Amino acid sequence: MTQTQKILVTGATGTVGRQVVTELLARGHEVRALTRDAASADLPAGAEAVQGDLTEPDSLIPALEGVTGLHLITFGGPYFAPLETGPRILELARAAGVRRVTVLHGGGPSLLEDAVRADEGVDWTVLMPVEFMSNALEWAEQIVASDEVREPFVSRLSAMVHEGDIGAVAAVALTEEGHGGQEYVITGPEVLTVTDKVATIAASRGREISLVELTEEQAVARWRAAGHPQEVIGFLLEVYGNTPEVGRTVVDTVEKVTGRPARTFSRWAAEHADAFAAQSPVATSA
Structure with a gap:
């Protein structure tokens, strides 16, 4: 058991x-959770919400007091722009x-x-997850509305990862030696196609889901209608x-x-089955 940090x-x-x-909380550590709006953060019980903004590094000074580990993201501010404040953040850390x-x-x-x-003054670890299992929540609205998923390239492969495993x-990297x-x-522990994912979600909610494969042209038209710029569409196609x-x-x-196997998509789908549940018909009076 590692010492509380x-x-x-x-x-x-x-x-x-x-x-x-x-x-971190499950492992018995103390957590300060940085957010730009601490009052509405709705964090897990036991976490200390603290206000700060990575685009204004000096706002982190109170939050860093007594801290031994720091988890960072690469974007910040209300528009999620790439951060240019890394050197100052690390200096303060x-x-x-x-x-x-x-x-x-x-x-x-x-x-x-x-x-x-x-930075040679800290033990750093870069986390490089592949596709998040939670990306499947993008299908929730159409599944609930029509028991259907419409996607291009349904045979594409993904070793998608449970966000909890990230x-x-x-x-572990923040609290134990050997990861610097x-x-x-x-x-995740398996490679899945879109067909596999849809079948797994259907099994978790106990109701079939139809998978309709879009052509590349249909997919591009849908992405354009959603307002995606051409560079994003090109990235998605690639x-x-x-x-x-x-x-x-x-x-x-x-x-x-971590010492335990990665979590499966079946487990993720079971945890989120309610998000994909079909809506019950609204009862009407005679």
Whole structure:
């Protein structure tokens, strides 16, 4: 059992940040959860919500007091712009006595991640998860409304990862020795197609779901109608049509770091079955 430590988690209300908070608390550590609006953060019981903004590094000074570990994201502010404040954040962290830093890779080059990698004053770990299982929640509205999923490239492969496992790897790296200078690709335990995912969700909610494969042209038209700019559409076509090997290859990072197997998509789907449940017909009076 590791000694209780106090960790500052930034992006604490996000998909991954919330899981980092949960995992640290479950391991008996103290958590300060940074948010731009502490009053409405709705964090797990036991977390101390603190106000701050990564775009204004000096706002972190009170939150960093007494902290030994720091979890960082690479974007900030109300518009989620890439952070340019990494050097100052790390300067303040070192001054506060922070020994370990994790940074959630944002999918591409990042000034903050570069600053973390270049810092020799802390043990840093870069977390590089592949597709989140929670991305499947994007289908919830159409499944509830029509028992249907409409997607292109339904045979595309993904080693998608449970967001809780990202949080678990981060929690270990922030509180235990041996993870400094590491770049951890984090995946789930299996490779799935869109067909597999839809069938798993259907089984979890106990009701069939039809899968309709869109042509590339239909997918582009839908993305344009949703307001996606051309560069985003091009990115989606590349990722869906030619998924990089790293995104469809299972690695055992979760088990190596945490000591237990990565969680399955079946487990994730069972945990979120209510999000996909069909709506009951509204009763009408005679």
